[in-house]
Amino acid sequence: MRSLILLFSLGFVLQGCSEIAQMTGQETIRPPCADRVVNRAFQQYGEAKSGLALYFEELNDNRLYQAYYAAWDSRNTVSSVKKCWDRRVSHYNALSNLMGMNRELAQIILINMPDEDPGDMISIYREQYDRVMNLRSD
Template sequence: MKLKNLILAITTIGFLSSGCSTIQEIVGDGNTLIAGPCADLTIDEAFFLHEEAKSGFAKYLNTREDHLLFDAFYTASDSRSVAQSVSQCWDRRVSHYNAMKNLEELNNDLARILIRNMPDEDPGQMVSVYRDKYTRLMHR
């Protein structure tokens, strides 16, 4: 009985020590974490999305397909959101803040242009508003 417990204990210790050495190989010796650049990549992604929104608007002007206009609008809002997320980066500088503000302004202007070109929800709704307004004057 004692021999079985001794063999079991030795086997368990051997198993655990081999498992720990495998984990050490996977993890590695250095426990230092190196944070990569964040702010530059974030601003680059925001500029890329802004350019995508502008090209989407240009495609809309060529084809007049409404889905391209809505896609450009959502891409511009994504660009604004990505630009605002640069404030969470650890390596941000004043230049990143200025780029974020410029991108917000560019995307807001682009969104205003896109909204002006969006189709009305229901043109019949406008007619009904005018009809209700003038019912007292025009009896049927």
């Protein structure tokens, strides 16, 4: 008796779900995930490349930092393709290619990163200079 009631109630629930899908006009299938993730990662990689190009034109350190973070975002985005339900071998190939391109871009960006503030080094030398030159002879 319980299984019969459960079967009927399950039928009513499924009937209601199909009615909702017809009323909204939306399909109840899951949207594709992997293609969107890979495309978004390639867009972020493009932003990183253009940020690096703008850095070389303007010599603005902020452009370099933005390019670095865009490359990092691209790397994180493309690694999330593993969570997609519709991934294929081509997505994994795109993942490995994009990871390599982001790694090379990040190396170029890191080479061009500005050094630490030279004022810190000067202050260290100044303190040592004062200590050496102002020796008290007791």
